[in-house]
Amino acid sequence: MGEQEKKHDYHPITALDSFIKGLENEGDRATVILVAAKLDTILFQLLQKCFIPVPGSKDELLETDGPLGNFGPKINMAYRLGLINASFSHSLHLIRKIRNSFAHEVEGCTLNSGAHRDRVRELISPVENSKFFKEVCNTFKKDDKFELASIQFRTMAAVICTRLDILFLKCIALSDKNALNLLDVMEKKTSKIIPEAKK
Secondary structure: OOHHHHHHHOOHHHHHHHHHHHHOOOOHHHHHHHHHHHHHHHHHHHHHHHOOOOOOOOOOOOOOOOOOOOHHHHHHHHHHOOOOOHHHHHHHHHHHHHHHHHHHOOOOOOOOOHHHHHHHHHHHOOOOOOHHHHHHHHHHHOOOOOOHHHHHHHHHHHHHHHHHHHHHHHOOOOOHHHOOOHHHHHHOOHHHHOOOOOO
């Protein structure tokens, strides 16, 4: 199947549904870590698509030991490139902070306790009154399996992942041929590039 055909196979609602089903049997800790890993991967792919490809297999910017190897710098770069806005960036950083806390807690970590619950409230605050957010929340509520903060986190994670997937599909990959070429500039008449100063 060609690359063009694969692009048309993606449908946001199907992807959202699949994401929700994938989290149905996971506890809070596993959910947080899986969500953060998925977001990190999508950002990696998005940035890789936005950067001019490197010749060879190793990308020194995006590799684990590179400047954009971690989740936080990837979020910052996506924001600085204008791929996401400040609010979206803040949401991703909140998920990163929750992930970091969960990674260091040995046991008993739940999204409904203390600081985690507060971060979830902050995470959902931009969208909690939207009809779409409430509809997705209801999908997680149906089994009465999860407490409120857990449902809200899962919902927000599903929405964010879906939005990033759509952004990835819409993003136009850069290439060397679109980049500024010094020789092209040098060959053009200087007067067209730098008009003479008026006397």
